[in-house]
Amino acid sequence: MRGSVYYQTAQLTKVIFKEGIKKEQRINPKYPYYQCVTSYKTMETYRSVWNNFGHYLKEHWNIKDFEQVTSEHVEAYFEYKIEYYPSKQYLEKLSSALGKLEIALNKFSMQKYTQGVEYNFDARQQKLNNARKLKHVADGYHNRVYYMPDSIINNLISDKHKLAARIQLEGGARCEGVAFIKKNQLMGIKIDKITNQKVGILSTKEKGGKVGDIFLNITTYQALIQYLDIYGNFKLDYQKYANDIRNACSILNIKTEGTHGFRWTFAQNRVRAYQEAGYSYEQSLQGVSWEMKHYRASITEHYCA
Structure with missing residues (x-):
């Protein structure tokens, strides 16, 4: 059409x-x-x-x-x-x-x-x-953080799904941010001013067309480069990805929070990183909100409640 x-x-x-x-x-x-x-x-x-x-x-x-x-x-x-x-x-x-x-x-x-x-x-x-x-609606609240994210990722069957989960966990990307990745989204390596560690930069376009960079561990970034060199692009089947996460959580007897649980976990980890770098709680919320392609600090507060 x-x-x-x-x-x-x-x-x-x-x-x-x-x-x-x-x-x-x-x-x-x-x-x-x-x-x-x-x-x-x-x-x-x-x-x-x-x-x-x-x-x-x-x-x-x-x-x-x-x-x-x-x-x-x-x-x-x-x-x-x-x-x-x-x-x-x-x-x-x-x-x-x-x-x-x-x-x-x-x-x-x-x-x-x-x-x-x-x-x-x-x-x-x-x-x-x-x-x-699960009360993921306005008349209820549900914390969706994964407290054993590495164990969940290690129990995923697909290597592609493991890489996608790493990108979400380390960079805070939404699922659509990892659903389709091309080589021109790789932005190289730089120093993360919050952790003072080298990170790989991936540009993603997510909700509302918002474009921004997410930071990945060098190991994850290099794995993504290698995948793109072989296959040309990174494309997910959402249902298969979600099912793999669900099965991994079942094996570990963990309540599944879907793909978005990794983003929630990122938010809490990143707020702590900001605070360890000397930022106030309010400054940390705002900084992480911008990184997650939000504007208001109060949005990030939902992830940290």
């Missing part, structure tokens, strides 16, 4: 929005208007989410075609939305909107091709259920 995000969501809206259709035609699979939307206000809400999702895909995955969306992208989108402790109602809205996007894409594909592509975004509901269960 070609065109801007807004054009594509407009085309998908035409497929699923049917004004004046009776309820029986919307809930009965034998009718062609099954699962369609009849309310202008509801459709407007759904399309707003689709637009936001489309911009996210373009900025973080370099995907400009809604037909290329997979369950992996939906799951990653939920992950970064959950980071800011959204309300349960907001996450439920996201889940509903992405569910309708799945239906719209399936209908669009059936109309466009002789044999349509089948889309399945069940990951959205799984993420919503987990967020409710």
Whole structure:
């Protein structure tokens, strides 16, 4: 599908929005208007989410075609939305909107091709259920720090997943920051002014299109260089990565906090490093907030509570 995000969501809206259709035609699979939307206000809400999702895909995955969306992208989108402790109602809205996007894409594909592509975004509901269960929403608080991160990483099956986890743990990257890495993101080696140690610099583009450098241990940085020299780029399958982490935590009898647990652990470790370098607690929070591509120190305080 070609065109801007807004054009594509407009085309998908035409497929699923049917004004004046009776309820029986919307809930009965034998009718062609099954699962369609009849309310202008509801459709407007759904399309707003689709637009936001489309911009996210373009900025973080370099995907400009809604037909290329997979369950992996939906799951990653939920992950970064959950980071800011959204309300349960907001996450439920996201889940509903992405569910309708799945239906719209399936209908669009059936109309466009002789044999349509089948889309399945069940990951959205799984993420919503987990967020409710683990209280990763505004009506609850849950500390997601891994207290044995090295043990978890050592128990990962995939070497690629071990490297991704190291990047998240040492640099504080979100999952989308390690989902796809190219050679031109390697920025060389310099001295970290906080620890006075040599670090490798990796430039990442994450939530909201924010670009910034993350610092990696030299060993991790060299391992990344070696991987890129062999394969040309570093690309993750999010679901496989998350499953590997889940299995490693199960082996160690540790509660899994997903990929984001490494970012939480980074935040606490980095705040301590700032304080050991002579910065006040408030200065440490602000410094780490900037490193994590936030603006307000209060965001980092969530990770340290």
